[in-house]
Amino acid sequence: MSWISMLTPVQWALFSLIPAGIILLYFLKLRREPVQIPSTFLWARTVEDLHVNSLFQRIRKNLLLFLQLLAILLAAFALLSPGFRGERSNFGRTIYLIDTSASMMADDVDDAENRFEAARKQIRERIDTMPSSDTAMLITFSDRSEVMQSYTGDRAKLRDALNRVQLTNRTTDIYGALKAADGLANPRRSSTMGDTADIQVADAMNADLVIYSDGGFPDVSEFNVGNLAPTYIRIGSDDVENVGIVAFTADRNIETPDEVKAYGTVVNYGKLAQSFTLSLYVNGQWRDSTGVQLDPGEESGISFPLTGQEDAASIEIRLENEDDLPYQDALPLDNVAYAGLRPMRTVSVLLITEGNRPMEVGMSTANAKKMSIVDVQPTSYLDSEEYAARASSGLDDLIVYDRCQPKDMPATNTFFIGALPSNEWEWTSDPGQVLLIDSDRTHPLMRYLELYSLLIFEGRSVKGPEGTQELLASDSGAVLSLAPREGFQDLVLAFEIISTDDEGNLLTNTNWFSERSWPVFLLNVLRHLAGAADESAAGTFRPGETVRLRVASELPEVDIARGSGTPETVMTGSNGFIQFVDTDAPGVYQVTSSEGDEQELVEMFCINLFSSLESNVKPRQNFDLGYEAIQAEGTTERRMEYWRWLLLIVLLVLAGEWWLYNHRIA
Known part of the structure; x- marks a missing residue:
């Protein structure tokens, strides 16, 4: 049994005066005017009261007084809100x-x-x-x-x-x-464990x-x-039944950019088989549909080909029923997914090298030239004021350091070949022949690459700072790693493409540049690290995540809006980076800049749930x-409350007291 008071101490003090007042009323004698009428003599006890001159009378046994005090006592217990709660730990x-x-x-x-x-x-x-x-x-x-x-x-x-x-x-x-x-x-405690001066705070x-x-x-x-x-x-x-879209993206074909393929994954997390229609919409207009049937726990990959889509576009897929109405299940949030095709953009790449013909040729292919402008400079350029200004302002989208290292890291993404970015990186093996054994095929940088036939005459393994991703592994350790750096990314290749002998003559250190995977790798570098033109898939983030994007540094501000919603103005940093935090609502967000009365689309990104933990709602x-x-x-x-029953008893007691009082009067 537990008690919860409904009154404050002052209110209880006032309440305690009520029973005292009731008892006092039974002690007080009523003062009546003496009126002589014949019927008075028929009421002997009343006549006796008239002859008593004292203020108080001797209290008599009275059922009404007992019932009134009982009602007040029960009301007091009711105001304490008695109840019973099951056993549990209760520390207050x-x-x-x-x-x-x-x-x-x-x-x-x-x-x-x-x-x-x-x-x-x-x-x-x-x-x-x-x-x-x-x-x-x-x-x-x-x-x-x-x-x-x-x-x-x-x-x-x-x-x-x-x-x-x-x-x-x-x-x-x-x-x-x-x-x-x-x-x-x-x-x-106030200090580290093991300290004799440590005290409990x-x-x-x-x-x-x-x-x-x-x-x-x-x-x-x-x-x-x-x-x-x-x-x-x-x-x-x-x-509970739920079908959820856990992945969705759209990307252009590398060879023919006007051809787009949208593909996603749908999972049935319920106990029953489900049938539905998966519909594709481009810029809000229906383009295609396909029927899907999933058994319990089954997942299915869905793809939609699109042609003639050269411009930027907002793409979404929806789960619908046979009447083209929204599909009904326990969680509607994961029944829609969004993707986007980013606008075409040419990126700026600075290549610093003392001579790397394979690198220069790879950067000058038709696809690479279409998406990037490459400036090749010697290593002496690192000491110039022009380089210092470019590096500190983040003017370039990517800087490639071939067998060289800057004094300070630039405000942009970097690609180091045969060199380390800073003292946070270290070589973990001695120079020697490298045998590749594994690669991370899921990472965008390693997409479409077959590298196991490569010959590498001399290389080392590398270890980066916390958060480094190992993309390519050899028998001695990682030889290609990617690490974050204050909003930027640093890619390190632990072997040289072109090396030099003791006399300064250029030598080939690998046959990679003669393989078909070499230009594909460079295109991946341009797309992923530099954000190049035909990196068409808009980035996807989860609700609530901070979105960090890079736009042209000459734009002082941009407007960001979800769909056709009200835009929010965001100031652009000195290096063109923007941060956007209002990302709770799923959808396609468009980043635009104002030129006169016109709005130009400069970037886009998508917010999707994409979480199996959330979609699996069991x-x-x-x-x-x-x-x-x-x-x-x-x-x-x-908690089982008893105060309501007590109040009901109070009402019953008062009703009985009223009946007795009226019965005696009658």
Whole structure:
């Protein structure tokens, strides 16, 4: 049994005067005017009262007084809101974690609009029945976490914070929310472990951690619950059907840019076979449709060929039923996917070399010349003021350093051949013959490449900074790696194409330049690193991600809008980079610049969910949290309230008292 007071101490003090007043009324004698009438003598006890001159009378046994005091006592108990709650750990502190990710839009709950509203309803019930001595905190999580309300015992503040929580289109990452909860329950020490002067900066405080989610997030293995007592409230039904588009893109043919192929992947995450129509739309106009049937758990790749599409375009595919209406399942968000064909753009490439004929020839092919302007300079150019200005301003889209290294890294993407970008990189083997053993075929730089027949006479393996991707591996380690650098990318090839002997004569170090894969590789470099003209597929990002793009540096600002929506003006950096954060809504976003009264399309990007964790909306039964396996409890225990029954008894007592009073009078 637990009690939740509905009144403040001052209100209880005023309430306590009511029974005292009732008893006092029974002690007081009514003062009547003496009136002589014959019938008065028939009321002997009344006549006796008339002869008593004292203010108070001796209280007599009176059933009415007992019933009135009983009603007040029962009302007092009702105002204490008695109730019974199932067994649970209760430390007086509760941390509510509510999932606001895309999968919580699923409408497979009976008593609410969607899973999110069902979770919010349960939390609201917990807040309404929270003892006044308890405190609670509210944290939301999707791909990022937010503390909506820190610890408080004020139920009104908690309700207001809960009302401000918004459902999002984002993916799920619970780790940030767990770290926020962990910060209070498991305070850290002031210095590193093992220090004898280390002190505890705060006392550890136990807390109930109640997670309201469908479990659409990865296990969190590297987490210590410490003083947290986790409870997983599983939101959603097992009998849920959903078909989702998990991938979609459109790209031009390398040889014939007016030919476009759009392809995607659709997965049936439900328990039943599903039939539907997949329709393709270009710039909002229907272009093609195909029927699809998927068994439970089956996925299918779909492709649509397009011809005569030379201009930039917005492309989307939609799941529809036989009547060309939107397909109905638990999660409509993943029933539409977007792709885009970017506008044609010529990029600027600076090649710094002491002589690399294969590189210059590869950059001068018809396709390469169509998409890039290449400026070849000797290594002495690195010491010029002109180079310093170009490098610091990011004037070039790509700088290729052949067997040379700059003093400072430029504000653009780079490609190093036989050299290291900075001291964050290091050689991990001695020079020697290289035998290729593996490549990352999924990366755009390695697309359409067959490299196992290459001969490399001398090379080394290389190791980059944190976040480096190994694209090509040899028997001694990575020989082609790509690493991020403050918004830019650095590509390092660990062997030379052309080398020199002791006398300075040029020698070939590999037969790669004689292979068909060499010009294809250079085209991939131009497309991926420089953002070249026929890199037609618009970039795809997930909802909520910060989009970083590069436009012409001479543009002071650009306008960004989703579809035909209201554009948002974004200032362009000195090197042409822009950052856009308002990406919660899926769709095709167009980046335009103003020239007089006309708008010119300069770039585009797409926002898509593309998450199997979100599209697979069947709620998880359990997940790993540190060393514990957290089992779902289905729903939080509901507090059995008794105060309503007490008020009903109060009404019955008052009704009985009224009947007795009127019966005695009669």
